[in-house]
């Protein structure tokens with residue numbers, strides 16, 4: 638009789654048979670993936686399998702160190718092993734190397750920074766607000782801004798095709814305003830697709846360090862300009878046809894979102910379009926959404942908002958028609974398209 642396979646007690650479930658594994662295993666899993674990103678282990682395997690000593694040499698690691706890390710990544714399903722040779726699994730190749738569809742390595746590198754910050758999560762829980770907002774921390778540590786923008790860039794590569802598929806851009810639109818536009822990839826994508834558009838990207842200076850270079854590389858320096866500012870200062874107001882407010886609402890307090898949306902309504906020319914992307918809160922919160930809210934509590938002291946909350950603010954701002962598009966998979970969030 639074959640033994641009955643027990644559930645994997647190393648999976649974090651909240652009901653682990655050995656409760657410390659619920660604490661220990663997610664920590665080690667994250668540490669291993671982040672170490673692979675920092676040493677370049679996944680990228681070293683992107684062009685094919687490597688024997689342990691060669692792999693170790695490529696990433697500048699001790700052979701035993703490389704083997705110990707790689708063996709855990711095999712157990713996690715990130716690598717496969719044949720004898721002493723390691724290879725990326727299909728999923729690792731696709732999501733964590735430059736040979737894949739989208740390289741989320743910047744996300745793992747950002748996690749290295751977030752990881753140290755999250756050690757202090759309990760202080761935000763006790764206070765109900767961050768000790769110091771992420772934006773202030775970025776001012777003190779200048780390497781964080783570009784790192785965060787590169788992480789957002791990976792998300793933007795994923796979201797970009799959905800935006801182009803779902804956002805109708807009329808022939809008479811000429812001016813696009815990208816609030817919190819950071820890396821600039823969304824403005825670049827729209828300007829490439831629609832030759833009649835010019836874009837202005839508004840974001841904090843810390844988020845715009847690489848953006849002019851990215852726009853220049855895309856050959857769009859003459860059509861994309863930058864406006865480094867706190868968008869809550871509302872000094873970006875100018876007549877425009879399409880406004881992007883993508884993954885920015887959850888970084889603001891409710892009153893600030895209401896002020897910003899009211900200004901957007903005033904800035905839009907007749908027939909103009911506001912595009913919001915966000916992770917809309919729905920009760921009961923699923924684990925991903927609840928985790929994201931906890932991150933926001935720590936980083937910005939803000940939260941995610943529901944569809945109804947957005948609808949209320951949009952109606953108050955004078956938008957009469959709002960349509961919602963849920964993206965697939967749901968973790969990608971939703972789009973709200975609003976017209977006055």
Ligand SMILES: C[S@@+](CC[C@H](N)C(=O)[O-])C[C@H]1O[C@@H](n2cnc3c(N)ncnc32)[C@H](O)[C@@H]1O
Pocket residue numbers: 789790792793816817818819820839840841844866867868869882883884885888
């Ligand atoms: C989650 S990222 C989204 C970036 C980009 N819109 C995208 O979808 O990939 C949020 C962006 O909003 C910017 N942001 C948040 N609050 C801001 C504020 N008060 N003023 C200017 N930019 C802000 C951040 O700097 C960051 O670049």
